Amino acid sequence: MNRPRGRSRHAPDAPAATGQRIEIALERLTHDGRGIGRWQGRTVFVEGALPGERVTARVTRARSKLIEARLEQLLQASPERQSPACPHVDLCGGCSLQHVPRQTQLQLKQQALAQQLEHFAGLQPQRWMPPLTGPEYGYRQRARVSVRWDPRAQRLQVGYRQRASNALVEVSHCPVLAPRLEQLLQALPAELRQLERQAALGHVELLGGEQPGMIVRHLQPLAEGDRERLRGLARRHGVACYLQSGSEAELHVLTDEAAQPAYRLADQQLDFHFSAGDFTQVNADINQLMVNQALEWLAIEPGERVLDLFCGVGNFTLPLARAGALVTGVEGSPEMVTRAAANARLNNLEGVHFFQGDLSNSQKSEWLTPDTDYHAALLDPPRDGAAHMTAVLARMRIPRILYVSCNPATLARDAGILAAAGYRLVQVGIMDMFPQTAHVEAMALFVSGKDRK
Numbered sequence: 001m002n003r004p005r006g007r008s009r010h011a012p013d014a015p016a017a018t019g020q021r022i023e024i025a026l027e028r029l030t031h032d033g034r035g036i037g038r039w040q041g042r043t044v045f046v047e048g049a050l051p052g053e054r055v056t057a058r059v060t061r062a063r064s065k066l067i068e069a070r071l072e073q074l075l076q077a078s079p080e081r082q083s084p085a086c087p088h089v090d091l092c093g094g095c096s097l098q099h100v101p102r103q104t105q106l107q108l109k110q111q112a113l114a115q116q117l118e119h120f121a122g123l124q125p126q127r128w129m130p131p132l133t134g135p136e137y138g139y140r141q142r143a144r145v146s147v148r149w150d151p152r153a154q155r156l157q158v159g160y161r162q163r164a165s166n167a168l169v170e171v172s173h174c175p176v177l178a179p180r181l182e183q184l185l186q187a188l189p190a191e192l193r194q195l196e197r198q199a200a201l202g203h204v205e206l207l208g209g210e211q212p213g214m215i216v217r218h219l220q221p222l223a224e225g226d227r228e229r230l231r232g233l234a235r236r237h238g239v240a241c242y243l244q245s246g247s248e249a250e251l252h253v254l255t256d257e258a259a260q261p262a263y264r265l266a267d268q269q270l271d272f273h274f275s276a277g278d279f280t281q282v283n284a285d286i287n288q289l290m291v292n293q294a295l296e297w298l299a300i301e302p303g304e305r306v307l308d309l310f311c312g313v314g315n316f317t318l319p320l321a322r323a324g325a326l327v328t329g330v331e332g333s334p335e336m337v338t339r340a341a342a343n344a345r346l347n348n349l350e351g352v353h354f355f356q357g358d359l360s361n362s363q364k365s366e367w368l369t370p371d372t373d374y375h376a377a378l379l380d381p382p383r384d385g386a387a388h389m390t391a392v393l394a395r396m397r398i399p400r401i402l403y404v405s406c407n408p409a410t411l412a413r414d415a416g417i418l419a420a421a422g423y424r425l426v427q428v429g430i431m432d433m434f435p436q437t438a439h440v441e442a443m444a445l446f447v448s449g450k451d452r453k
Helices: 103-123 177-194 224-237 285-297 317-322 335-345 387-396 408-420
Strands: 021-029 035-039 042-047 053-063 066-076 141-149 155-161 168-170 201-207 213-218 240-245 262-265 270-273 306-309 326-330 352-356 376-379 400-405 423-431 441-448
Touching: 021 042, 021 066, 042 053, 103 408, 103 423, 141 177, 155 177, 177 201, 177 224, 213 224, 224 240, 224 335, 262 285, 270 317, 270 335, 285 317, 285 376, 285 400, 285 423, 285 441, 306 317, 317 326, 317 335, 317 352, 326 335, 335 352, 376 387, 387 408, 408 423, 408 441
Parallel strands: 042 066, 213 240, 306 326, 306 376, 326 352, 376 400
Antiparallel strands: 021 035, 021 053, 035 042, 053 066, 141 155, 141 201, 155 168, 201 213, 262 270, 400 441, 423 441
């Protein structure tokens, strides 16, 4: 019987199949820490592999010229390879760079930012500043733990979401968590599995800071015995416990009535209160360094007027005010504006005002008036950046603009807007807010042509 003409399944130019095992040597790294090599003329990205290694890898996605795969077996290891601290690293979707040395992680992140600035804006900074770094592990002050009732197994699953899957990894350790929160995490599964109404649970959020706590989200009312068990768990670990029902954003304090989530900026002697849904930085050490660097780079003189966009609960606003600036903070969430104003009163700060505003649309903005003359602006937008507000700031000709970013691509896009308006990218540096991950946080200072600071 004659075989039909065409490519053989094993021909050198045949595409790899999903699930296929391939053997490959790695040559270099992507910016997100995947090893890059060549296999049968195709570029292969291998998650978990390092340059200089030979591995067998399992194909997870195959296209005509590109193959994505996951490390399955090390045939020849790189001398740079580190042993991951987390026992769940092979399944958990979180900290994917634990095998990569710290210095290499920092280099990858700076390279990623530099390439985005060049690609999107054709920009290079006048100065690259040293990265802000803190502890490699034990840094995370906030985490959401998934809780799922499995009706078939009649068992409660507690853990994190698996990589590229909706399934859960049932965790016993999480070394990036702050130590007190990791101890709480270790005790959590056994305690939750003793509750009467396990199926009513949604998730548990762990909070660090000055008043550590846990927020238990539930979709149906909890029995009084369940509430008492949660109180006991909280007391044993020295944390507050809050309940959050499925239909309400408000927290109900289950333990200490005076407890409220809080953090502190010790260098500025500032205290901040926040609520569960508020955005706060998860890395306290880097947050303090970041605030200090922002004050240093902006070099605010007492009495200068500063605009703080996406101000949250006042993380930058209050330190700027403490330094003597007259600050206007703007945030989209009215609840966070209320808490930011309360934080200003908590710290006895005057000369600071907060407004709620749609930062994707500056029309009819109470805080944006033609006669307002700001000396500097700071913005700390979400991942999708702030293209609209960047253009507004450029039209206002604010002399110094400090941009705090959690996404190099949108930072680069918005930097192009400022550059086109005549601003110079004076200096930029990465901030290692999330060690062991590929997340890149950065700070960039733009100065208008008329301001020579």
